[in-house]
Amino acid sequence: MRxxxxxxxxxxxxLVGITATTQAQLSILDKEVDKSTxxxxxxxxxxxxxxxxxxAPLRVTVRNRSGQDLAWRFESLSxxxxxRGEHTASGRFAMDVPAGSxxxxxxxxxxxxxxxNIGYSGDASLQVTAIxxxxxxxxxxxxxxxPESFPxxxxxxxxxxxxxxxxxxxxxxxxxxxxxxxxxxRVFASRFDPQQLPxxxxxxxxxxxxxxxxxxxxxxxxxxxxxxxxxxxxxxxxHLYKVGKAELKDLGIPDVQGTKVDRSQGELAMxxxxxxxxxxxxxxxxxxxxxxxxxxxxxxxxxxxxxxHTALGERxxxxxxxxxxxxxxxxxxxxxxxxxxxxxxxxxxxFFTTPILSIGASVAMIGLILxxxxxxxxxxxxxxxxxxxxxxxxxxxxxxxxxTGVLTSTGFTLKQPALIQALALPDSQWTxxxxxxxxxxxxxxxDGLEVAGLLFxxxxxxxxxLQTPVSTRARVELKLGSGPGDPPTxxxxxxxxxxxxxxxxxxxxxxxxxxxxxxxxxVTLDKSTSKAWSEWHRGLLDIGGPKTSSHLKSGSRSNRGxxxxxxxxxxxxxxxxxxxxxxxxxxxxxxxxxxxx
Numbered sequence: 001m002r003x004x005x006x007x008x009x010x011x012x013x014x015l016v017g018i019t020a021t022t023q024a025q026l027s028i029l030d031k032e033v034d035k036s037t038x039x040x041x042x043x044x045x046x047x048x049x050x051x052x053x054x055x056a057p058l059r060v061t062v063r064n065r066s067g068q069d070l071a072w073r074f075e076s077l078s079x080x081x082x083x084r085g086e087h088t089a090s091g092r093f094a095m096d097v098p099a100g101s102x103x104x105x106x107x108x109x110x111x112x113x114x115x116x117n118i119g120y121s122g123d124a125s126l127q128v129t130a131i132x133x134x135x136x137x138x139x140x141x142x143x144x145x146x147p148e149s150f151p152x153x154x155x156x157x158x159x160x161x162x163x164x165x166x167x168x169x170x171x172x173x174x175x176x177x178x179x180x181x182x183x184x185x186r187v188f189a190s191r192f193d194p195q196q197l198p199x200x201x202x203x204x205x206x207x208x209x210x211x212x213x214x215x216x217x218x219x220x221x222x223x224x225x226x227x228x229x230x231x232x233x234x235x236x237x238x239h240l241y242k243v244g245k246a247e248l249k250d251l252g253i254p255d256v257q258g259t260k261v262d263r264s265q266g267e268l269a270m271x272x273x274x275x276x277x278x279x280x281x282x283x284x285x286x287x288x289x290x291x292x293x294x295x296x297x298x299x300x301x302x303x304x305x306x307x308x309h310t311a312l313g314e315r316x317x318x319x320x321x322x323x324x325x326x327x328x329x330x331x332x333x334x335x336x337x338x339x340x341x342x343x344x345x346x347x348x349x350x351f352f353t354t355p356i357l358s359i360g361a362s363v364a365m366i367g368l369i370l371x372x373x374x375x376x377x378x379x380x381x382x383x384x385x386x387x388x389x390x391x392x393x394x395x396x397x398x399x400x401x402x403x404t405g406v407l408t409s410t411g412f413t414l415k416q417p418a419l420i421q422a423l424a425l426p427d428s429q430w431t432x433x434x435x436x437x438x439x440x441x442x443x444x445x446x447d448g449l450e451v452a453g454l455l456f457x458x459x460x461x462x463x464x465x466l467q468t469p470v471s472t473r474a475r476v477e478l479k480l481g482s483g484p485g486d487p488p489t490x491x492x493x494x495x496x497x498x499x500x501x502x503x504x505x506x507x508x509x510x511x512x513x514x515x516x517x518x519x520x521x522x523v524t525l526d527k528s529t530s531k532a533w534s535e536w537h538r539g540l541l542d543i544g545g546p547k548t549s550s551h552l553k554s555g556s557r558s559n560r561g562x563x564x565x566x567x568x569x570x571x572x573x574x575x576x577x578x579x580x581x582x583x584x585x586x587x588x589x590x591x592x593x594x595x596x597x
Contacts, residue, residue: 034134037066041130046106046198047154049190050078050124051206052146052294054419055108057198058128062104064097066134071096073131076109080124087112089444089453106198110446111206114148115298115424115439145187149175151208151292153189156216159241160191163278170280174288188284199223201230201469205419208292209237214270217251229253230469232266233386233395235293235550239269241278246270254390264386264395265554300546301423301463302435307543308380308401309425309463311585315403329361369459370406376580377404377456384548385573386555387592389475394590396470396573397551399423399544401463402581403430404456411452412578418468420444420577422455430461456578465547466575474572476563478503478594479522489524490563491597492517494590495572498565502533503594506560517565540566543587555591564591 034040044059056078064070072095080087093107109126127141147153150171155164167188194216197203204210210228217225217240232238240251248256248270260269273279301309337357342349379402386395401423414420422442424435432440443453456462472495479489488511490503501513503525510533511525537556541549555562567588574588 034066039063039065039070041072043128044196046196046203047190047192047207049187050126050144050146051111051152051190052124052148053113053152053297053421054111054204054206054293055202056111056126056206057200057203058107058109059196059198060093060095060105060107061102062095062097063102064099067099069096069098070132070134074107075129075131076107077127077129078110078112078124079127080112080114085441087114087116087442089113089442089446091446092448106200106203108198108200108202110444112444113294113297113421113442115422115433115435115442116437147187148294150187151287151290152206152294153209153211153287154192154207155189156194156212157191158216159211159213159278160189162276163280164188164191166280167278167283170284174284194219194224197224197228199227200417201227201234202417202419204228204231204236205467206293207231207236208290209239209287211239211241214240214242214250229263230393230395232268233264233388233469234397234467235265237267237269239271241271241273243273243275246272262554262557265397265551296546297421297465298424298435302426304426306401306425306463306545308382308399308545309461311380312378312401312403312461315430325361325365329357332361333357374405375408376582377402377407377578379403379581379583380585381574381583382544382548382587383570383574383589384544384551385470385570385588385590386551387472387474387476387590389473389593389595392471392473394470394472394474394573394592395551396466396468396575397548398466398575399463399548400466400577400583401425401461402456402578402583403461404458404581407456407458407578407580409580410454410456410578411450412576414449414451414577415575416468416470417449418466418575420451420455420464420466423463423465425461425463428461430459432457432460433462451577456581464577466577467547468575470573472572474590476501476503476565476592476594478596480596487511487525487527489522490517490594491522492519494565494567494570495519496567496570496588498567498590500536501563501565502528502536503563504533504559504561508560537564540587540589544589548589552589552591561593562591563594564589566590 040063042061046057046059050056060074062070062072074093076091078089089110089112091110095103095105097103123143124146125141125143127139129137129139131137168186171188172186189211194212197220228238246259248258248261248268256268260267333354337353341353379400381398381400383396383398422433424433425431427434433442444455445452455464474494477491477493479491481487488503488505492498496519498517501517503511505511510528510530512528513523514526517523540552544552567590568586570588570590
């Protein structure tokens, strides 16, 4: 597929999702040279198909031989076509290249999610615009199908070389026999060069599973490995296919044994293969029917039973007030205006009375809306925080839902880079984003940490999911009693007060703090029961939606040696969004292994 221009920036054809032929375009598609200066610009598409959610990583390289500093700005626009409209997401990336130097950066382009009913799924496109003072502005757009009814997979190029076509054929056959299918029926997986993988977990956020060989893992640098393992903690699946006996311990990841292990919300697994051909039916069945992120954001919250949404309570949209207002306005601007204010013989007064009545009605309407709905909004949040002291990180999953009145601004600033996605809610008078063909189009605009678009709208109910790893030294430390029967003592270094705190010791015994545990305090725990712990834990699961509940469940699979705490506030971990929303009754659940003193 060729670009529609001949400028020195034809390299912009290298976009995620371009598959003009059956051969993956993973490395440099084109190298453009400025003949007057000798400067070069290159772009590498990390994955050869556009993911359905999250971010698409693009690698940009500039070699500046011009003798002067160059400033490049790249802008992306992702669209997901749907019935009656399209969803959009845009981002910006800047690169300053000093004279005589070369620089490479990863542009994480936000991807538009298709929230429409799967029966109306359409194509996706990604447009990139490059702006440079000396070379001007150039754009290119490309289109590609994406997986929408199957998990989003990516395979290393060596693993995919001999087997991807058979896997696509098998997937197409299986989907043809299924009653549930949509666009991207042949999209089994995108391909990638392991050495080009990003060093930021957000670069994998559009994927559900990453497939590679142990040899591919070995060539990764520490930053790439760290990013992948963070992505796994937040729900990704790393699957390695090895010739011969498969053991995860060979990967060099601490505390990993066997061939499959749950790791926080995600999983690590290793499978044997011949080295020549993957068994297509077996492999397709391995991922068939697996929950995936696209399903999460557009289906999992769109039914009834999302507690945070229910906690907002019912509220009438008061459409009758608007109808009454319009009826009164119709009487005023019609009969009264014609026969009283500007009667026959004085019709020229209509040029004055009609605008005055219209302006007055507009002011009155604004006053009515402000009186009825107010400004800003009200919301509920649940934040699940998994502390991993050995990594000096906390993995945060934050669900939030809000109902707004009149908003004077819909933009906000993130505290740190995070994945933020709108969630489809049940259909109602207040809801604009639903999982249906009639859903309103979405728009997400990211410029660094600045967020704008349609995540928040006036007089609307909306929900979002945010996920991010947070650097922290927060922890809970444990002091064992001097005797075998003495209760343990914990020292809190959480940085906030825990209203309730449980600890499950290595023997499975349950202990509970007698009261509030302040940060820096030392508390001797009381003996509790498994029943009390289970009831408390189930109550937290009922509060959260699908993502925070699954995050919390992941910690209870092997909860021995772990603590669980509930707090009303945790400033270091809560991710702020729109300032005008009044968040009420925050629920912050923190869990993780204790550190023994």
